Amino acid sequence: MSILVNKQSKVLVQGFTGKEATFHSEQCLSYGTNIVGGVTPGKGGQIHLGKPVFNTVREAVRATGADVSMILVPSAFAADAIMEAAAAEIRVIVCITEGIPVQDVMYAKKYVKDKGSVLIGPNCPGIITSEESKIGIMPGFVFKKGTIGLISKSGTLTYEMAKQIVINGAGISTAIGIGGDPIIGTTFVDLLKLFKDDPETEAVVMIGEIGGDLEIQAADYIEQEFTKPVVAFIAGQTAPRGKRMGHAGAIIAGSKGTAIEKMNALKNAGVNIAETPAVVGETIVKIMKNKE
């Protein structure tokens, strides 16, 4: 078990023959991800990295039975790629591309939901089920198999957390980078629901940041329904108001979306708050040991 993706996942890469996509597809293949083909309009019929290239997602799905897609196309075309994948009934759509206009994501997310698919991202490192399937741009070697689920708005901070978990003697079931945009396909709550029912996942680490209220929604959900231990860290405690901190969604608007507001909500919901990003790994491992 694990959530959303595993060894059986048949993965398609949209924007397959591009430079970035080629590099990351190679990395995924060497991790063991079952990439069955890719899509680049106009290059259908070619073979790339030993896999077939198709003109459209629909064609690719028909030929390969792909059920997961990784999107690495330029931002101006990314929303279209997301909707194309949903139209072709791809089950899990992972959009790595950053810089997509909010309005585009707004429509794409509604459509994906309507089709019953799951969108991860955009502007995220992707999803990895340790030692099974890596669909994204994260360094695979950091993720050792284990029982901790990891949900994060950030890329490199996710790798940092995974490393800390592993150093402390534990491992990761599935790690998901949900992205730092104002509107994202899959939220903390969506994933907590999946981790709740995943027998392989015993505890969850969630890494939030300033801006929006997804962490507050997570706090509400955890308080009501989530019984597995959760450790959270919120980045941006020292971020100034009104400034966009790298991620399009990481901004304190007026006095809303501060780190302290989110930390308090999570604390009140029974979540263990890591005061610094350096103690997340040891905190979660300690809690799990005490439970045994």
Place this chain on the structure above:
Amino acid sequence: MNIHEYQAKAILADYGVTILKGAMAETLEDAVQAAEILGGKSWVVKAQIHAGGRGKAGGIKLVKSRAELEETVKKMLGMRLITHQTGSEGKLVKKIYLEETAVIKKEYYLGIVLDRAKEMPVIIASTEGGVEIEKVAAETPEKIVKVAVDPLIGFRSFHARELVFGLGLTTIQQKSFSHFVKALYHAYYQKECNLIEINPLILNDKDEFIALDAKMGFDDNALFRHQEIRNLQDLDEEEPSELEAGSFGLNYIKLEGNVGCMVNGAGLAMSTMDIIKHEGGEPANFLDVGGAASAETVTKGFEIILRDPGVKAIFVNIFGGIVRCDRIARGILDATGASGVQIPLIIRLDGTNSKEAVKILQQAKIDNIITATDLADGARKAVKAAGEMGR
């Protein structure tokens, strides 16, 4: 991206939003000429800077004669306006907007913003205009009407009805308001804004709604298809070092502390600032050199950080995932040489080939390079080094 009031009003007028007659001026001569064209005997002179709170700070003045106009414009152009949003340095006024006066029967608030929880634009209106909407929301939330607009159906008559009845407007006022808010929504949607704020929205003696102030912010990610908006960017309003960093694909925000930070990835960069503070230091900046740090971005990063005289030590915190750390280490050494870093450099490299990277840095035997084993170790060493340098 943000624009000036005069620019926002020009855009909104194109959409049919009612504004007062006005003109922008950068010199006294232009202002006098503009006053003549506008006509009348009194005008309002408004400093054009990207910050709220201008009125209280003396950036908006009513003038009742040509002599008063000249005196006010002379004083305002070239002044540093300090409002609660500008910081202590204030902002240099290079442009003023001259506007005709209006009879104000009542002040309202009208804004449109992306509601991230609902994932659609929400229109916010209030009978309490001219004050900060957050203050109204906190103290008298019953005076606020909110209507979310699902982009799948767009702005409809019922949205307008929810607003006008919510605000308790008379039949005549309803008509003017509905027209106003519809035009405003279209501007928000078509120009891909992330914020429009009309505060105050005034009701005049003829029961017409008019935008007395206007603020517009745009989705940076959508600017590629709005060259007409990009052209409105006023470079004087931006922090020069932040603009320069942006042109090299770096994300830099200047802060007030003594520990410079160079990090790959926005989340890790924010966390690095947090842990510096936790260890008793103050971060001097936010700097994200991008998930895949390269020698070029690192060199540029050093250059920009070092321009801040407040920086007493730099903490380089890079998690080299797919990018190999030994390569980054060599890049850092080149960059250090190229940009002449003299202050302590605390380097934490983690990820692929991190051991080799540390070896490379240590073998280089550069006095001001201190290696760190992890995040906490690096932050501690950086704060300590900055403290010692600052003495």
